[in-house]
Amino acid sequence: MFSDADAAALYDLLNPWEPESRPSDRFYDELVGAADSVLDIGCGTGAMLHWAREHGHTGRLTGLDPDRAALARARRRDDIEWVEGTAADAAWRAAFDLATMAGHAFQCLVTDDALRASLAAIRAALRVGGRFTFETRHPQARAWEDWNPSNARDLTDPAGRALRVWHRVESRAGDLVTFTGTTAEPGGRVLRVDRTTLRFLDVAALDAFLAGAGFGIEGRYGDWGGGPITGRSREIITVARRM
Numbered sequence: 001m002f003s004d005a006d007a008a009a010l011y012d013l014l015n016p017w018e019p020e021s022r023p024s025d026r027f028y029d030e031l032v033g034a035a036d037s038v039l040d041i042g043c044g045t046g047a048m049l050h051w052a053r054e055h056g057h058t059g060r061l062t063g064l065d066p067d068r069a070a071l072a073r074a075r076r077r078d079d080i081e082w083v084e085g086t087a088a089d090a091a092w093r094a095a096f097d098l099a100t101m102a103g104h105a106f107q108c109l110v111t112d113d114a115l116r117a118s119l120a121a122i123r124a125a126l127r128v129g130g131r132f133t134f135e136t137r138h139p140q141a142r143a144w145e146d147w148n149p150s151n152a153r154d155l156t157d158p159a160g161r162a163l164r165v166w167h168r169v170e171s172r173a174g175d176l177v178t179f180t181g182t183t184a185e186p187g188g189r190v191l192r193v194d195r196t197t198l199r200f201l202d203v204a205a206l207d208a209f210l211a212g213a214g215f216g217i218e219g220r221y222g223d224w225g226g227g228p229i230t231g232r233s234r235e236i237i238t239v240a241r242r243m
């Protein structure tokens with residue numbers, strides 16, 4: 001048995017929020033620290049907002065995510081508002097200075113309809129001039145090629161179980177990649193398989209969606225140090241502004 005709660009705890013183990021050592025986390029942490037009110041969409045287990053509150057953020061912090069088990073972990077802090085729902089469900093009006101989708105959560109928006117509905121809701125939730133910041137893996141880097149069992153990781157989970165976790169790509173269709181994440185005992189007995197589809201938009205397609213939703217591009221980076229996008233960039237990092 002490897003429950004949804006176990007999977008959420010494992011997520012935190014595999015993806016600790018560490019702004020002091022991880023440039024991607026620092027990038028978001030600086031933006032969050034400078035904003036009075038923040039809506040973190042696809043907040044997952046809430047680590048980014050937990051860190052911000054713990055490190056002195058006194059403004060409004062709100063996390064939104066459709067995954068109940070992840071939100072249950074997020075709710076361990078009750079001085080932050082946690083809301084269950086998708087980006088498209090966001091019903092706030094001109095309430096936030098900053099909206100974020102960290103940890104490649106933006107790639108979970110896989111259909112054109114989901115992208116349009118999500119961007120419209122995010123825009124409405126922002127004050128005029130508010131920013132929406134997110135990253136998406138650049139398709140040119142073909143990150144999915146690393147998602148295979150030869151990159152399996154062995155670890156001990158928070159409950160003390162020895163585990164082996166790995167990914168396997170099932171299909172690639174256009175800009176969609178579907179893959180499984182398997183959690184197993186070290187001997188190979190499979191405890192759990194999760195299937196995910198992510199969308200890999202290129203810069204032109206991304207910018208068409210953003211412009212169509214009423215966002216302008218304020219900042220665009222190819223790496224977490226603030227460098228421009230080049231032919232070798234692995235990320236498309238965007239700071240969009242509500243027009």
Ligand SMILES: C[S@@+](CC[C@H](N)C(=O)[O-])C[C@H]1O[C@@H](n2cnc3c(N)ncnc32)[C@H](O)[C@@H]1O
Nearest residue numbers: 041042043044065066067086087102103105108
């Ligand atoms: C890879 S996790 C990132 C979690 C967190 N932002 C981080 O940086 O660790 C992606 C998250 O996006 C959430 N998600 C999936 N579809 C979503 C949607 N349509 N709207 C908002 N969040 C979504 C998932 O439930 C998951 O918690």
